[in-house]
Amino acid sequence: MKSYQFRYGDRSVSFEVDETNIIGELHGNATEPVTDIRQALFASLEHPVGGPSLPAFARTGDQLAIVVSDRSRSWMRQDLVLPHLIDYLHDVCGIEDRDMVIVIANGTHDGDGPEILTQLVSPAVMERIEVINHDSQSDDLIWIGTTSRGTHLRIHPLVASRKVITLGACTHHVMAGFGGGRKSILPGVASAEAIRQNHAHALDPEAPRSNPLIGNSVLKGNPIHEDMCEGAAFLKDVFTINLVMNTDMALAYILSGDRFESWARACVLADQMYTVSIPCPADAVITSCGGFPKDMSLYQGSKVIDNVEPALKNGGTLILVAECRDGGGPGEYFDWLRPLKEGILDSALRENFTIPGYIFYLNCEQARRYRIMMLSELNAADAGEMGIEVYQNMDELLAAAKLEKQKILIIPNGSVVIPRVETGAI
Template sequence: MRRPQGGCGRGRITQIAPAGFVIQRLGGGFANPPRASESWKAVKSYYVYYGEEKYPFEIPPGWTVLKNAVSSEEAAPSLTIPEMVEKALAAPISSPRLSEIVHEDSKVALIVDDWARSTPVSQILPTLLEELQAGGARSENIDIVVALGTHRAMPREALAERLGEAIFQQYRVSQHDCQAEGLVPIGRLSTGGEARINPVVARADVKIGVGSIVPHPMNGFGGGAKIIMPGVSSFEAVKEHHLHFTPQPGCYIGNLETNPFYHEVCQVAEMAQLTFIVNCVYNPREEVVDVVAGHLREAHLAGIERSKENYAFRLDEPADVTITSAYPYVEGPQTIKPIIPASLLATKRGGSVIIVVTCRDGMPEPLLAAFDAIYSRHPEHTGRLAVDTFKSSQLFVEGAIDFNCAIFYALVCAARNSITMVSRDLDERSVTRLGFRYASSLEKAIERESRVRPQATVNIFPIGGVVLPLTQEAPNLCE
C-alpha cells in the first residue's frame, strides 16, 4: 500500500540499517556516512529514497550524471485536504456543482479506490458528502463502492480506516467483485467483448469517482476514468482490455494523445455515465498539493497538467546506468512499476538499472512461482515471449491482472537491461526468481557495476515511483 497524506518524519534520528544500508531520515544528519570502496574514490554524494528515508550514495569518478531528478520536494501544501476538496467542489471543471446535480430522490454511488492507492479517502468524503447533502441528497440513497478492480477484498478494519469509522458505520459500503454474477452490461469494448460493471454503480443516477492522479505505465496517468475501468468492471473485460492494449504502441507512461489504452478506459467510463470525479494531485513526497473536481475527462486533464509541474522533467538522452527507487510503492507487484520508466525511457538498451526497493510483505509466492515456470520453459527471449503472450490474450498466471502486468513488464525490462534490486526486505532468492540481480547494499551494486563500466553515463531518480521522464522517442516494447 502506498502511504496516505502526511509528513515524512522530519527531524527523526538517523537509522543505521543492516546489510550495509546507511539511511538518513528526512531532516536528520548522517551518522557514519557511507565510505567509498578502496577500489575507487567517489566524488559527489547523491541519494534515493528507501521507503520514507533518504539513502545516500556516491558515484565513481568515471561516471557522469546526465540527470538527477531532484524536484522541489520541500514545497508543502498550502491548504488542508478538506480545504482543497471544498475549493475544488465549489468551482468544478466543465461541470455544474454536485449540489446542483443531485436532488432529494437521487441515487448516488460514491466510487472510491482501494488500499493499493494513496488517496486520502477518509479526508475527502466528509466534505464531499456535505456537498451532496446541500443539494438534497439523502444518506439512505448514497452507496459507497470500493473499486477493487481485480484486487483482493479489503478486511473490515482496513475499510473502516480508509473510509473513516463514522462514515463506514453510517453509509452502505460494498466492495466490487469482478467475478460476481449480476454485473450489468453497458456496451461493447472496441475489441468486441462485453463491458459489464458493478450493479450498484449501474443503478445510480449520479456516479462520482474518487481517486488519484499519478503516472501510470499503460494508461499514461492514473485517476479519472480508471475508477470505472478497471475499478468496477468485470474480470473478463479488464483482461481483454489490458492484454490487448498493453503491448500496443502509444500505451506508455505519461502519454495520452496517442494512447489507445487510455482512450478505451475513457469510453467505458462514458458508457457507464460517470458523472463527476474528485482526484488528488501529489508532490513527489506523496503529499496532496491540489484537488481537481468535475467532468471525467476535463478535470482529469487539468489535474494531469498540475501533476506534471511536480514531477515531469525533460530527459535528453538515455544513460548507461539508471539508479532509481521504488518509493512510494512498497507492495509486491507494485514495486516493479518504477522499473518501467527507468528501463524503457531512461536507460540504453543493454544498460543497467539499479533499483532500491522496500517490500515490507515480500513478493507473493504465486507471483514468484509464475516466474519460475516461465524461466524454466523459456530461459531466453523473454521480452518477445511477454509481448506475444499478451497479444494472444493469454495470462501468465490465472487470476490477478496486476500479477500478469507485473510479469509482463519484468520480462520486457529484464530482456532489455540488467536489473539489480537492492533491498533488505527481499532475499537474494526472491530477487533472482524475478529474473533480476540482487545486491545487499547500493554501494555494492554500484561498485559491481563500475567494474563492468568504469566510464558510464548515469540518470538518477530519487523517487522513482512518481517520475515522468519526457523523452523525444516513445518506447518500443517489441524492438
C-alpha cells in the same frame, strides 16, 4: 563520495556514490501543497471543470455510489478528502447518509478487511457510510454495454444503478497513459473478464512484444485508454473528483466536474510536475519507489522502471531500491516463470491474458533491455530467472554494479519523476 538516503519500505537506506560520476540528480518540479483541503475541495465542487456543480448534480433523494481507490493507491490520501466530501453531500446537497455507499475500486485485486478499509476512508466516514469491496468475480455484476473493441463491460450493481461520484488520483501509468478518471470504472468496478479484454491491448497484435501504442503519458491512439473512455461513457450520471499529488506526495490540486474534461486538466498538471528534461540518457540510474506502499511488491514497484527508463541507455544499469514485502504481489505473478522457462511466455499470455501476467512479461522485457539490480526482499532465485539481480545489502550491490567511469543519474523518488530527453536540457 556523496551520501544519499532513499526510502525503503517504512525505513530508509543510506549509501555513497562517487560524485565525479554523477551527471545529474532528478526531482519532480516543486509545487506547494494544498493548505486547506476542505476549502479547496468545496471550491472545486462549486466551480467544476466542465459539467454541473456538485449541488446541481446531487440532490435530496438521490442515491449515490462513491467510487474510491483501493489500498494499492493509499498514497493519494483520499482519507483526508472523503470526510469533507461526505459533509458537503449531506449538509449542502441534502443527501442522507443512508443514501450513500462507498465502493472500493479493487479491479482484480483482493478486497481488504475493516481495518484497512477504515484507513482508506477514515474512521469518521467508516462510522457514517457503508463501505463495500468490489469483487470482479461476483455473479451479480451488471452489463452496461460493449465497446467497439469488444470489451463486454459488466460493473458493480450499485455503480450501475445509482448516480456515481468517482474519487481518484491522476498520475502516469505505463498501460493507460495516466491513472485516475475513467479507470475508476474500468478497471475499478468492472468484471475480471472486462478488465482482461481491455488490458489485453497491452500486447502488440503483430509481434511478440508489448504494444508500442501504449506507455506513460500516451493517450492519443492508446487502445487501452480509448477503450476505458468508451466503457466509462456508458454511465450517464457521473461526477468526477481528481486529486493530483506533488512530488512530496502531498495533495497539490483538486479538480472536479466532467469525468473527461476535469481529468484531462489534471493530467496536464501531473505531467508538468513530474516531467524533467535531460540532455541525454545515462549509463546508469539509481532510484527508488519512495518507500511503502509504492514498493510493496514488484508488481507495484516496477512502475518506477516504466517511469525512469527514458533516462537510461539501452544496455545500461538500473539500480532500484524497493523492499517488495509482498514479493511479486499477486499470487500468480511468479507463476509465469514456468512459461518463461519453457520459452512460451508470449503465446501463454495471449491465450490466458491477466494483468499480473502482463506486468511480469513487461518486467522481463525491461530486464532484457537493461541490467536491473534491486535492493529488495524479493526471492533472488525467482527474480534471477527473469534476469533481475537481487541484493539485500546496498554496498554489495554497488560493488557488483561496477559504476566506475559510468555517467550516473540519481533519482531519489522515481515514482514522481518522468525524464524526457531534450537537447540542451539541465
